Amino acid sequence: MPELPEVETTRRGIEPHLLGKAIQGIVIRQPRLRWPIPQRLKQLLPGQRILAVERRAKYLFLRLTQGTIIIHLGMSGSLRILPANAQPGSHDHVDFLLGEKCLRLRDPRRFGALLWTAADPTKHKLIQHLGPEPLSSEFDGHYLYRLSRNRKVAVKNFIMDSKVVVGVGNIYASESLFRAGINPVRSGHCTALRRYMQLAEEIKQVLQEAIAQGGTTLKDFHHEDGSAGYFAQKLLVYGRENRACLRCGRPIVKRVIGQRSSFYCTHCQH
């Protein structure tokens, strides 16, 4: 399930294969993703060059000569660079043809999106209301503390709210809360500044470490060449229900918070 580190890993993986390349065409085998893939891309794309490959939150931008392609990988999406004639599998929905190579979008669960905009993509309706990037200087403990004053939701839900901060999905929320010693159920407004200071730092650290490891491969995530990420081996609480807490040895608890499974240590996290 691609979270921010996996999307950034994907971006870094595909970027060198795409920069400056001309798109010769697009093959859409299955247009029904989260939103229909615009069919006019078939006319729009041929001849355009890819000028930049950027990321904002979990969205990827392919900046073209005219306009920008916006891609979201949903929870099972992946992008790979393949020979143009590679046989497509059943969930390989889209190919961008780049001469001898192609950029292929696979998304078995089809929660992802592939859109196009002529305007500034950061002003796009899906993008413009997003909170700050977690790795930016704008995001810190003071910021979290300030925004949380009237929020009664669990701190885990609070940091997973993309209007608060982007890119903190279920896995990394659990991990950063464990590292910061905060019980995920604790309500946002009952969490002190010094706790938010540490939490913000742990979020930055866990995301940076995951990017350095090439992302977390649990089920669906693979690199642009099909290889796996290694951060799963560094997870301290996620998926470790009933196993010993790596700090105190007591069993890790699994509980559903806001419709999402959360893993934590009731002894180490308050």
Add this chain to the structure above:
DNA sequence: AAATTCTCCTGAAGGC
């Protein structure tokens, strides 16, 4: 306004 619930979809895993 904030918080919760619903929804999209398919593969994996568990029960019988």
Add this chain to the structure above:
DNA sequence: TGCCTTCAGGAGAATT
């Protein structure tokens, strides 16, 4: 072995 059920999950939309 195979069918059936349940679960996972990002995030917008709908609802309370």
